[in-house]
């Protein structure tokens with residue numbers, strides 16, 4: 001036991017703790033009438049309706065910042081099916097398609113939370129057999145149509161069982177997750193957080209934030225969640241080499257071949273991961289483009305060549321180390337070939353890091369969503385037997401930097417296409433699991449604690 005004789009840190013102690021808290025939760029929730037059975041029945045009864053919402057959202061996929069039809073659809077469902085929730089459109093002038101639905105209980109005995117669903121598609125022509133008649137070149141290749149559906153089903157449940165939801169719940173339908181924080185216009189989460197309306201003024205009382213993402217490779221009906229990093233930070237770099245250029249057949253002992261410098265950079269910088277970072281710490285460096293800036297003549301050496309790429313890490317120290325090494329390799333490649341080298345760097349999304357208490361609360365909600373079957377709720381972490389964090393990035397990380405909370409992976413089946421593939425599609429069978437996860441987060445008496453290493457399981 002390592003903290004007030006409360007939290008036994010050994011695996012056996014942690015399991016015992018989880019089991020006793022789970023039983024505690026089951027009995028306390030049952031006494032309030034919020035039984036798994038009741039929730040299961042609601043989702044069973046409404047499954048066709050909810051699947052229809054998913055199909056409709058899939059057919060109107062829209063790009064980041066252009067989610068007008070999607071916003072209309074969300075708003076109309078909330079108005080028709082969830083009239084007890086306060087529904088508003090547009091968070092500010094930069095996010096006019098955002099939709100917020102707020103449940104305010106008569107007896108707010110539990111701390112307020114925010115549940116988020118991202119709503120944008122990708123500029124990819126879908127090959128899943130159901131092209132969008134409105135926007136054939138846009139496709140929900142990341143399953144955001146499913147995330148929206150899951151959150152709508154949660155709103156639907158909250159409205160129907162509003163007397164059983166004893167906390168303020170903010171349901172945030174967020175535009176523009178796919179855009180990337182460094183892109184013009186930024187990302188939906190960045191704008192929502194930096195402009196301040198979401199968590200500083202309108203809903204400053206929110207204590208924890210939660211979101212889910214459909215996850216290929218994990219069976220439908222399974223979840224993945226852990227404390228600490230779930231997804232990597234993303235950083236982009238552009239390295240420009242400037243040389244002399246000139247006739248391809250002419251040589252010079254001073255060098256000045258920018259293309260040669262660029263190619264040296266791409267090859268030698270592979271050592272950054274192979275030899276320059278801790279083998280036990282996940283990180284990736286990828287060059288994604290080599291571009292002749294000023295010449296496309298086959299008989300001429302370009303005087304300016306640009307190489308671009310991205311790198312991903314799970315911690316700031318590794319990120320800074322990689323940047324330092326890329327600068328060193330660029331300077332070396334430039335010197336070797338008699339050129340000038342210049343590194344431009346832009347920061348993307350930060351690491352998506354679950355707080356310890358938020359992860360624990362989410363773990364319990366997931367456990368309840370699968371009827372208490374522990375084999376279906378997988379821990380995410382670096383230890384053996386756990387699902388491993390991945391180096392893709394996600395703008396929910398920006399909300400998790402403001403508040404405690406958790407980002408949860410929702411199984412979408414294994415063996416199929418991966419995220420961002422043109423044939424990827426959110427599996428309809430996953431809708432009730434995602435919806436139930438949100439419902440259990442909304443109704444759970446568990447809250448994030450003052451000590452970020454544990455959740456508090458007070459009973460309302």
Ligand SMILES: [Zn+2]
Nearest residue numbers: 142143144213
């Ligand atoms: Zn996504």
